[in-house]
Amino acid sequence: MRDHGYKSEGGFGKSVAAMSCPFVREQPIVEGARLIMRVFRIQRILRDRQDPLAQRDSVLIERYRFSREGIIYLTNLLDPYVKSSTHRSRALTTAQTVCIALLFFASGTFLYTVGDAENIRKSAVCHSIRKVYLALKHFLARLSPGFSNVIGTIDCTHIAIKAPPGPNEGDFVNRKGVHRAYDGILLGDRGYACRQYFMTPFPDPNPGPQTRYNAALARTRARIEMTFGQLKGRFQCLKSLRVAPDRACDIIVACAVLHNIATIRKERSPVVEVQPDDDLQPVHLDQPSGRAARDRIVQQNSEY
Structure with missing residues (x-):
């Protein structure tokens, strides 16, 4: 083999060997992995933190069935009931919680699919949906029209x-009564x-x-x-x-x-x-x- 003049006992030679063949030492691999994981972590946080309203109105209506103004109205209406009690940096905002539930209501898809679309875990999706539908129950009587002595029409829809x-x-089989x-x-x-x-x-x-x-x-x-x-x-x-x-x-x-x-x-x-x-x-x-x-x-x- 040709001698390049590098001596194993020399400090300079050892440094060059580590740079030219990074797999000889474990440290460069560990450092590289840390850098890559840090980039992925930053990107995920940014995706989780993206504003669900930062989209065109047509996209919001198709995705959530409400316009931007409608989602803002719902966010303000439900905030006292669904806002996060934790102050952690990655806690979901009220707008995110409401939009997660709206996406499920609008699409009827599986929870993990909603989680993939919103970049959160399935458990967080389930928790958000539950918070929103329990909050909406407070407004049932207030937002349901009621007029005394008025008789209307009746129909049945099976869900x-x-x-x-x-x-x-058998107790849960739909029957028309x-x-x-x-x-x-x-x-x-x-x-x-x-x-x-x-x-x-x-x-x-x-x-x-x-x-x-x-x-x-x-x-x-x-x-x-x-x-x-x-x-x-x-x-x-x-x-x-x-x-x-x-x-x-x-x-x-x-x-x-x-x-x-x-x-x-x-x-x-x-x-x-x-x-x-x-x-x-x-x-x-x-x-x-x-x-x-x-x-x-x-x-x-x-x-x-």
């Missing part, structure tokens, strides 16, 4: 949930039984008054069907909830409150096509008093 373990699984109302008439589809205070369509209407009655009832009920369509279109999580039944109830309430807020603030609503009525059979047979009341309504309207 699939994860079956709970244990022998009581009847809710009693007084001093007025409720309207429903054929999934309900016709009663004196609850009008449903004729199953096989005759041409003329009965057909016009069915058409008028369908036009009136279209509003509640449109509402359910907008609610599920805005918050895709309501198409299938993979959570325990008690948490499913809280999430449904939270989405209803958010829908009312979005409606009041005139946020952009999803386009919904009214679906034709299903060919449903009532859970209970039509009551004679209900059929008689329906016939009277048809008779009264045919006289005009």
Whole structure:
């Protein structure tokens, strides 16, 4: 081998050998790894700290179903309930917490997918969503319209949930029931039984008054069907909830409150096509008093 003049016992030679062949010594590898990890750590902190509102309004609406002003409104509204109690530098802000929950409500995707999108752990995603839907329950009565002595329409929408373990699984199967109302008439589809205070369509209407009655009832009920369509279109999580039944109830309430807020603030609503009525059979047979009341309504309207 050619002698380059470097002596192993010389200090200068030893230094050059370490520089030209860094794998001879462990220290350069350790230092390099530390530098790389430091860069990754800085980048992650910066990503975690990015402002969720630093995007175009169109992106925010598509991602969170609310505009920038709407998200700011929600952040201010929910801040007393969801703000972090810790002062650690990496604690989530209220805006981040709200946006994490909104992303889950809007997409209905898995928690780890939300975490990947927001650059946080799955456990933090779960905690944020829970804080937000429990906070929204405080505003249910305040943001739900209530008018005395006004009778409206009623409908049912099925939201699939994860079956709970244990022998009581059958208790959580959706069934259409009847809710009693007084001093007025409720309207429903054929999934309900016709009663004196609850009008449903004729199953096989005759041409003329009965057909016009069915058409008028369908036009009136279209509003509640449109509402359910907008609610599920805005918050895709309501198409299938993979959570325990008690948490499913809280999430449904939270989405209803958010829908009312979005409606009041005139946020952009999803386009919904009214679906034709299903060919449903009532859970209970039509009551004679209900059929008689329906016939009277048809008779009264045919006289005009």
